Amino acid sequence: MFFDSAxxxxxxxxxxxxxxxxxxxxxxxxxxxxxxxxxxxxxxxxFFAVVGTYYTGNALAGLGVAMVAGALSGLxxxxxxxxxxxxxxxxxxxxxxxxxxxxxxxxxxxFGVSGQFDDPRIVQLPRIDLGPVADIPLLGDxxxxxSILVWFAVIMVFVVxxxxxxxxxxxxxxxxxxxxxxxxxxxxxxxxxxTSALITCGTLCAMGGAQLSISNVTLxxxxxxxxxxxxxxxxxxxxxxxxxxxLPTALLFGLVDAFGFRMQGLGLPQQLTESVxxxxxxxxxxxxFRNRRARLAR
Amino acid sequence: MTRTLRKVAxxxxxVALGLVLLLAFAPTREAVLAFLNGAFGGRNNFNLYSTxxxxxxxxxxxxxxxxxFRAGLLNIGAEGQLVxxxxxxxxxxxxxxxxxxxVTVSALLGAMVVAALWAMxxxxxxxxxxxxxxxxxxxxxxxxxxxxxYFVSHPFRDVNSGATQSFRILREAGLPxxxxxxxxxxxxxxxxxxxxxxxxxxxxxxxYRVRMQGYSVGFARASGFPTRRLYYRTLMxxxxxxxxxxFVAVFGMNQRFIxxxxxxxxxxxxxxxxxxxxxxxxxxxxxxxxxxxALATGAIGMERSVGIPRExxxxxxxxxxxxxxxxxxxxxxxxxxxxx
Numbered sequence: 001m002f003f004d005s006a007x008x009x010x011x012x013x014x015x016x017x018x019x020x021x022x023x024x025x026x027x028x029x030x031x032x033x034x035x036x037x038x039x040x041x042x043x044x045x046x047f048f049a050v051v052g053t054y055y056t057g058n059a060l061a062g063l064g065v066a067m068v069a070g071a072l073s074g075l076x077x078x079x080x081x082x083x084x085x086x087x088x089x090x091x092x093x094x095x096x097x098x099x100x101x102x103x104x105x106x107x108x109x110x111f112g113v114s115g116q117f118d119d120p121r122i123v124q125l126p127r128i129d130l131g132p133v134a135d136i137p138l139l140g141d142x143x144x145x146x147s148i149l150v151w152f153a154v155i156m157v158f159v160v161x162x163x164x165x166x167x168x169x170x171x172x173x174x175x176x177x178x179x180x181x182x183x184x185x186x187x188x189x190x191x192x193x194x195t196s197a198l199i200t201c202g203t204l205c206a207m208g209g210a211q212l213s214i215s216n217v218t219l220x221x222x223x224x225x226x227x228x229x230x231x232x233x234x235x236x237x238x239x240x241x242x243x244x245x246x247l248p249t250a251l252l253f254g255l256v257d258a259f260g261f262r263m264q265g266l267g268l269p270q271q272l273t274e275s276v277x278x279x280x281x282x283x284x285x286x287x288x289f290r291n292r293r294a295r296l297a298r
Numbered sequence: 299m300t301r302t303l304r305k306v307a308x309x310x311x312x313v314a315l316g317l318v319l320l321l322a323f324a325p326t327r328e329a330v331l332a333f334l335n336g337a338f339g340g341r342n343n344f345n346l347y348s349t350x351x352x353x354x355x356x357x358x359x360x361x362x363x364x365x366x367f368r369a370g371l372l373n374i375g376a377e378g379q380l381v382x383x384x385x386x387x388x389x390x391x392x393x394x395x396x397x398x399x400x401v402t403v404s405a406l407l408g409a410m411v412v413a414a415l416w417a418m419x420x421x422x423x424x425x426x427x428x429x430x431x432x433x434x435x436x437x438x439x440x441x442x443x444x445x446x447x448y449f450v451s452h453p454f455r456d457v458n459s460g461a462t463q464s465f466r467i468l469r470e471a472g473l474p475x476x477x478x479x480x481x482x483x484x485x486x487x488x489x490x491x492x493x494x495x496x497x498x499x500x501x502x503x504x505x506y507r508v509r510m511q512g513y514s515v516g517f518a519r520a521s522g523f524p525t526r527r528l529y530y531r532t533l534m535x536x537x538x539x540x541x542x543x544x545f546v547a548v549f550g551m552n553q554r555f556i557x558x559x560x561x562x563x564x565x566x567x568x569x570x571x572x573x574x575x576x577x578x579x580x581x582x583x584x585x586x587x588x589x590x591x592a593l594a595t596g597a598i599g600m601e602r603s604v605g606i607p608r609e610x611x612x613x614x615x616x617x618x619x620x621x622x623x624x625x626x627x628x629x630x631x632x633x634x635x636x637x638x
Binding site: 080087108271278279 | 372374423426427428429432433434436437438440441444445447448451452564567568570571574607609610611612613615616617618619620621622623624626627
């Protein structure tokens with residue numbers, strides 16, 4: 001059967017990393033920072049989640065280490081992109097290469113391996129069991145037994161949406177994206193707002209990376225983020241950074257990913273199923289942008 | 299000239315900084331010697347030739363990127379264009395039953411055409427549906443890379459070898475090597491291409507128009523330039539150069555397509571870094587491309603002799619790009635980045 005429990009179970013696992021990165025990206029978009037370093041930030045998160053878990057034996061501590069590394073990543077971006085006023089696209093390109101080099105470098109220095117690190121000390125993030133809900137066919141697999149990050153990501157969509165709409169700082173974030181000079185006249189530093197958005201974005205991306213490395217599997221491989229940061233960016237572009245649209249769109253991509261894995265199980269080569277999300281991204285972008293001028297924050 | 303100097307002053311400063319960083323990572327005399335030996339030395343200058351081989355590929359990618367960036371087109375799809383070029387060359391090299399010379403020439407042309415079309419696809423998508431070229435060209439990398447990986451791991455895999463790679467191309471069709479070295483004539487092909495790009499950019503009408511279009515599309519349109527045609531031509535030339543580079547990698551260095559041979563060394567991103575470090579000035583680009591080639595092979599040399607991991611090269615490269623983001627960014631945003 002195609003729609004079986006394994007497929008339902010895999011959808012939330014697959015859409016969570018993308019959703020977390022997309023929330024971060026939407027925040028950056030709101031403050032007019034064109035951050036295309038999501039990919040590198042996720043990779044950093046995936047790596048440091050494994051490092052933290054390996055040394056503490058506790059997945060939550062590993063997640064904490066990943067979040068700190070992610071926040072620092074955001075800070076690095078902010079230093080070059082905001083403080084020094086560098087071009088965001090170039091900062092992103094540099095950062096993505098830095099993430100690839102740094103993770104490969106540290107993988108060798110810390111664990112003495114290259115390519116992949118796998119150890120029984122790397123444990124999984126806690127899962128939330130919903131009790132009786134788990135017995136409902138299909139829906140139970142979808143909702144129950146998912147990692148805490150799955151629920152965190154879904155709740156964050158609504159929290160950040162509310163924050164941007166109602167909270168003082170949320171409103172300021174939106175204003176900072178539109179008119180820096182006006183912000184300065186009322187005594188608010190747009191640079192500080194942009195930096196805080198980048199730090200939050202880095203943290204969220206790193207959590208997405210952690211979902212990949214210490215929840216979906218318990219190992220680290222080079223280039224583990226595998227383009228998910230770009231998919232997250234595309235989702236945010238499609239939805240014009242509106243978070244309530246980001247959630248269903250991320251779900252769609254999770255579904256496609258899950259179908260892809262299933263098709264692999266049926267013998268379709270991995271390379272073909274893995275390119276489907278990118279082709280889909282291009283096609284959907286074309287449909288969405290056809291009647292809209294590109295709103296590329298630069 | 300002073301203007302140019304002002305533009306390249308900071309890049310040079312950053313090169314110095316990069317070298318200092320390198321020394322910080324490798325504080326001993328031994329490590330520095332290992333780096334220099336790795337980049338330029340070796341038995342019979344073997345390492346120098348591998349630096350030059352890498353330089354040929356990087357220069358090709360950098361020239362492809364340069365043509366786009368110079369016109370204000372943010373085409374970052376060099377990776378996909380490079381890989382599809384290499385794959386096409388390999389398929390023709392292995393399966394075309396023809397005399398060696400015919401195989402070589404058709405592989406070169408095939409690689410250039412396929413890569414040019416792939417580059418143009420991103421342009422068509424932008425012009426027809428407003429999807430930014432930056433995003434379209436980037437997303438097209440993934441299907442290209444996965445397709446190549448599929449080809450050499452399933453239908454066209456060299457079944458006799460354990461690695462995921464294509465069969466060897468027709469032996470006599472491969473690019474000849476300079477006698478007594480591992481360096482092939484691909485570097486000549488790419489060197490001439492680079493020279494043509496640099497000269498035409500300065501002297502031809504087309505080069506002038508491309509440059510003006512890069513500085514200001516409004517000016518180009520008001521002056522009656524055929525901006526639409528320029529847009530597609532620039533992209534196709536950019537793609538064709540990337541495809542040629544893929545051909546050189548397959549027919550020169552490896553004589554076959556090996557999965558990951560063009561993506562694992564981050565050629566495309568390094569090429570972009572070289573262009574940015576050269577502040578998008580054509581004649582400076584070969585110098586920065588050579589610098590990055592030497593940085594990579596030097597780092598490999600350090601890893602071999604003193605155990606300092608080769609990723610240090612990539613890290614230094616990334617730090618250089620980050621520090622350059624301000625200057626290179628001004629060069630890019632003086633152009634309006636849309637090119638239409």
